[in-house]
Amino acid sequence: xxxxxxxxxxxxxxxxxxxxxxxxxxxxxxxxxxxxxxxxxxxxxxxxxxxxxxxxxxxxxxxxxxxxxxxxxxxxxxxxxxxxxxxxxxxxxxxxxxxxxxxxxxxxxxxxxxxxxxxxxxxxxxxxxxxxxxxxxxxxxxxxxxxxxxxxxxxxxxxxxxxxxxxxxxxxxxxxxxxxxxxxxxxxxxxxxxxxxxxxxxxxxxxxxxxxxxxxxxxxxxxxxxxxxxxxxxxxxxxxxxxxxxxxxxxxxxxxxxxxxxxxxxxxxxxxxxxxxxxxxxxxxxxxxxxxxxxxxxxxxxxxxxxxxxxxxxxxxxxxxxxxxxxxxxxxxxxxxxxxxxxxxxxxxxxxxxxxxxxxxxxxxxxxxxxxxxxxxxxxxxxxxxxxxxxxxxxxxxxxxxxxxxxxxxxxxxxxxxxxxxxxxxx
RNA sequence: GUGGACGUAGCUCAGUUGGUUAGAGUCCCAGAUUGUGAUUCUGGUUGUCGGGGGUUCGAGUCCCCUCGUCCACCCCA
Numbered sequence: 297x298x299x300x301x302x303x304x305x306x307x308x309x310x311x312x313x314x315x316x317x318x319x320x321x322x323x324x325x326x327x328x329x330x331x332x333x334x335x336x337x338x339x340x341x342x343x344x345x346x347x348x349x350x351x352x353x354x355x356x357x358x359x360x361x362x363x364x365x366x367x368x369x370x371x372x373x374x375x376x377x378x379x380x381x382x383x384x385x386x387x388x389x390x391x392x393x394x395x396x397x398x399x400x401x402x403x404x405x406x407x408x409x410x411x412x413x414x415x416x417x418x419x420x421x422x423x424x425x426x427x428x429x430x431x432x433x434x435x436x437x438x439x440x441x442x443x444x445x446x447x448x449x450x451x452x453x454x455x456x457x458x459x460x461x462x463x464x465x466x467x468x469x470x471x472x473x474x475x476x477x478x479x480x481x482x483x484x485x486x487x488x489x490x491x492x493x494x495x496x497x498x499x500x501x502x503x504x505x506x507x508x509x510x511x512x513x514x515x516x517x518x519x520x521x522x523x524x525x526x527x528x529x530x531x532x533x534x535x536x537x538x539x540x541x542x543x544x545x546x547x548x549x550x551x552x553x554x555x556x557x558x559x560x561x562x563x564x565x566x567x568x569x570x571x572x573x574x575x576x577x578x579x580x581x582x583x584x585x586x587x588x589x590x591x592x593x594x595x596x597x598x599x600x601x602x603x604x605x606x607x608x609x610x611x612x613x614x615x616x617x618x619x620x621x622x623x624x625x626x627x628x629x630x631x632x633x634x635x636x637x638x639x640x641x642x643x644x645x646x647x648x649x650x651x652x653x654x655x656x657x658x659x660x661x662x663x664x665x666x667x668x669x670x671x672x673x674x675x676x677x678x679x680x681x682x683x684x685x686x687x688x689x690x691x692x693x694x695x696x697x698x699x700x701x702x703x704x705x706x707x708x709x710x711x712x713x714x715x716x717x718x719x720x721x722x723x
Numbered sequence: 724g725u726g727g728a729c730g731u732a733g734c735u736c737a738g739u740u741g742g743u744u745a746g747a748g749u750c751c752c753a754g755a756u757u758g759u760g761a762u763u764c765u766g767g768u769u770g771u772c773g774g775g776g777g778u779u780c781g782a783g784u785c786c787c788c789u790c791g792u793c794c795a796c797c798c799c800a
Contacts, residue, residue: 301773304790356798356799360724361798361799406800408799410724411724411797414792415800416798416800421800489797505797553799554798554799564800571794572794572796572797573798575799577800578799579800600800602800603800627759660752662759663758664760665760666759669760670760679759681758683758693759
C-alpha cells in the first residue's frame with residue numbers, strides 16, 4: 297500500500313470516468329447557453345461570516361460541516377459548502393444585482409465535512425443556476441424547465457420532480473409557530489432527532505424518517521393551508537406553467553430545504569437508484585437573501601445539482617460518453633521509422649484538427665505494438681518499418697475485428713494519409 | 724457525529740480448529756510465430772495480507788487501537 301493516501305472524502309477521477317465528466321460539462325454548458333445564462337466563476341474560499349449569515353447559523357452545514365480555518369492574518373475563512381452565497385456576494389460586489397436582471401450559472405467543487413458515503417463526499421462538485429431580479433413565477437418555471445432539459449440531455453430518466461411552496465416569510469413564520477405548538481403537544485412521542493429540531497429548525501421535523509413521527513404528522517397543520525394569497529397565486533401559476541410545458545411533478549407538502557434562505561418555491565429532482573442520497577438536483581426561490589447580505593431587496597431563484605450523483609446515475613442507466621478512443625495508432629519498427637513516424641504524426645496532427653493519434657513509444661515487436669494498438673481502441677494501425685521509410689509509404693491496417701487479415705491492409709504513400717484519416721473524423 | 728459490514732497481487736477473489744516458503748483467475752512481459760492482433764500452449768514479474776501494538780513456540784487467521792471503503796442514521800446536491 298501507499299505511504300500516502302488521499303484525504304478522506306477527497307477523490308481522484310481517472311481516465312475512463314473523466315471522459316464522462318467532460319461530456320457532462322459540455323452538455324451543461326450547451327444547455328445553459330440555450331437559455332441565455334452566463335457563466336460566473338467564483339473563488340473556493342470566502343469569509344466564514346458570509347456562509348453563517350446566508351445559510352443560517354443553526355443549520356447543520358454551518359454548525360458542524362464547514363472546512364473553516366484561520367489564515368495568517370487571523371481571518372476566519374471557509375471552503376465554500378455551496379455556491380449561492382458566493383454568487384450573491386459576487387453579484388453585489390460587482391453591481392450585477394443593481395436594479396437589473398441576471399441569469400448566471402457556475403460549476404465547481406464544494407466542501408462539507410460529512411461522513412463519506414456513495415454519492416456524498418467531502419469535496420464534491422455542483423453545477424447550478426441563479427436568476428436575479430425576476431419576481432414572477434415565469435422565471436421559476438424557466439429554471440425548472442432548464443433543469444429538466446439538462447437531465448434529459450444527459451440521458452437521465454427515472455427521476456421525479458417534487459414541488460412545494462414555503463410561502464412568504466410572514467406566512468412561514470406563522471405556520472412555523474402553529475407547527476411548533478402542535479408538535480409540543482406531542483413532544484413525548486417524537487423521536488429524539490425531531491425533539492431536538494423542534495426548537496432549532498422545526499420545519500425539518502416534517503421530513504423525519506421516523507415512522508412514529510410521520511404518524512403524528514398526519515394530524516399536523518399543513519403548509520398548503522397556511523400559504524398566503526400571493527404565494528398561493530405564485531404557486532398555482534408555477535404549476536400551470538409546468539403543465540403547459542408537459543413537465544410532470546408531484547406535490548410534496550413535506551419538502552423542506554435545509555438552508556434557511558429558501559422561501560416560496562422549493563423543488564427537488566429525486567431518484568431511488570442511488571440509495572439514501574437520492575436528491576440529484578434541488579433549489580428554489582430565495583427572495584430575501586440579497587437584502588440580508590446588504591443589497592437592495594432582489595428576487596432570486598436557483599438550483600444546484602450534484603455532479604457525482606449525476607455521474608453515478610448516468611452510469612447506472614448505461615449512459616455513454618462520446619468515444620474518446622484514438623482514431624489511429626502508429627507502430628514504428630527501427631531507428632529510422634521511429635524518427636520518421638514522429639515527424640509524420642506531428643504533420644498529421646497539424647493537418648487534421650480533432651484527430652486523435654497515438655504514436656507507439658517504448659519500442660516492442662510489431663505483435664506487441666499491434667496488441668497495444670488494439671487495446672487502445674484505435675480503429676486503424678499505421679505500420680512504419682525501414683522498408684516503408686525507404687519507399688515513402690506506410691501500411692494502413694484495420695483494427696477492432698479479429699478476422700481482419702492482411703488483405704485489409706494496404707500500403708499508402710505518406711501524402712495520401714491526411715485524406716485517409718480525414719474520413720475517420722467525419723464518422 | 725451514531726450504528727453495522729468489510730480491507731489478501733493493478734483488478735476479481737480463495738486461504739481449513741492459528742502450523743512449512745501466501746494462492747487462483749485476470750492483467751502485464753517474453754517465447755512458440757522468419758515483420759502482423761484472436762485462440763491455444765510454455766515461462767516470467769507483481770504482495771509490508773490496510774497500518775500499529777498484543778497473545779503465542781508460531782498470526783493473513785485470535786485480541787486491542789488506528790486508517791480507509793461501503794450501508795443505514797444524520798445531513799444534503
